[in-house]
Amino acid sequence: MTDKFISYSQDDTRALAGKVADKIKKGDVVALFGELGAGKTCFVQGFAKAFGITEIVNSPSFAIVNVYDGRMPVYHMDFYRIDSPDEIRAIGCEDYFYGDGVCFIEWAEKAKDIIPPDRKEIYIKIINKTEREIKIKGFNF
Numbered sequence: 743m744t745d746k747f748i749s750y751s752q753d754d755t756r757a758l759a760g761k762v763a764d765k766i767k768k769g770d771v772v773a774l775f776g777e778l779g780a781g782k783t784c785f786v787q788g789f790a791k792a793f794g795i796t797e798i799v800n801s802p803s804f805a806i807v808n809v810y811d812g813r814m815p816v817y818h819m820d821f822y823r824i825d826s827p828d829e830i831r832a833i834g835c836e837d838y839f840y841g842d843g844v845c846f847i848e849w850a851e852k853a854k855d856i857i858p859p860d861r862k863e864i865y866i867k868i869i870n871k872t873e874r875e876i877k878i879k880g881f882n883f
């Protein structure tokens with residue numbers, strides 16, 4: 743089931759992510775799609791805050807994965823710089839996909855074939871400078 747929302751600000755996007763935090767379950771894998779600057783990291787920041795994470799959440803482009811301690815472990819990945827699924831395997835991300843926490847994956851299209859098929863999906867589309875269309879698939883709102 744897909745739900746569609748319009749966000750008019752970073753705060754809107756973070757608030758929507760907070761609602762996702764209420765529905766998240768252990769083992770969930772959330773794939774985020776959307777161009778550069780769409781708001782994927784902003785979404786994860788909103789989730790993290792609602793999930794009890796006090797650390798500052800930034801894009802893990804260079805680290806590829808950041809691990810946070812919330813209500814359960816949160817693995818925040820960014821595959822922008824990844825060239826092949828083998829790199830993702832080498833980093834050990836598959837352990838996170840099937841681990842005891844929650845995964846958020848930016849640039850998930852780079853890992854389409856190795857991320858679990860029963861993932862949840864978030865699509866963020868830039869409408870203009872401040873407006874975003876956000877589609878959420880797999881959560882029951």
Ligand SMILES: Nc1ncnc2c1ncn2[C@@H]1O[C@H](COP(=O)(O)OP(=O)(O)OP(=O)(O)O)[C@@H](O)[C@H]1O
Binds near residue numbers: 751752778779783822
């Ligand atoms: N409604 C909105 N929701 C989220 N971000 C917005 C919104 N309107 C404007 N912005 C701006 O868009 C940018 C989103 O940046 P963010 O780092 O979250 O994007 P991203 O999708 O993670 O990009 P990247 O692919 O580079 O990691 C920020 O500069 C933010 O201020």
Ligand SMILES: [Mg+2]
Binds near residue numbers: 782783784801820848
């Ligand atoms: Mg980002």
